[in-house]
Amino acid sequence: MAPRRVKSSKQVYQLKISLDDIRPPIWRRVQVLDNITLRNLHWVIQLAMGWTNSHLHAFEVGRYPQEQRYGMVIDAYDTELGLKDDKKVYLSKIVDGEKFKFFYQYDFGDGWDHIILVEKILPIDPEVSYPICIKGKRACPPEDCGGVWGYMDLIDILQDPEHPDHESMLEWVDDGFDPNRFDLDAANKLLQQIDKFMSMYDR
Structure with missing residues (x-):
């Protein structure tokens, strides 16, 4: 060939x-x-x-x-x-x-x-x-986070320690995730x- x-x-x-x-x-x-x-x-x-x-x-x-x-x-x-x-x-x-x-x-x-x-x-x-x-x-959004709107919701949750899903989302994205980096x-x-x-x- x-x-x-x-x-x-x-x-x-x-x-x-x-x-x-x-x-x-x-x-x-x-x-x-x-x-x-x-x-x-x-x-x-x-x-x-x-x-x-x-x-x-x-x-x-x-x-x-x-x-x-x-x-x-x-x-x-x-x-x-x-x-x-x-x-x-x-x-x-x-x-x-x-x-x-x-x-x-x-x-x-x-x-x-x-x-x-x-x-x-x-x-x-x-x-x-x-x-x-x-x-x-x-930063690049995490894979499989639900597109633009899912990502915006994710950021809101990560920035709110009182949110019921805060801890689980922190574990999901990895504790070191910084959306601004x-x-x-x-x-x-x-x-x-x-x-x-x-x-x-x-x-």
Whole structure:
């Protein structure tokens, strides 16, 4: 079997990835090469945000009724529904310039919607190992907490020692959970291992 050709990179996209409908904002700013596939970008989002790849995902380019969806094609039914394989699409093929916006959905049950904004298109810095996260705000919500509204309820409970569910929720999220904390170094350590994660899960 012939080796798969990899498109050579020519530039860098600086992306701001923000969770939709949540206040205060939760977001990450990352830089990726333009030859990244959407599947690999899925991994950048997972690792930079702090998700655990425990649920299905999809990218959406455009809005209904003209939107195109890309994700993990499992069977012919996905194709019949119009889902395209995100392993086969390069980011540069969907981005048409700075300020371009598209969307990423994670966990269709909880419904975590991410807005992805192309903030800048930059030359490649030979001193930088891409992908890299350069900034972010606030912690990633815990998995399976019920989406935006479930997370907001969770925060209220954690901040109220008198709430009857306070102790059980503290145990569930781990005592060290701080919704206002984002660890940039930890995110980049994970991004440096992105090839390992992809080889484990995307065989």
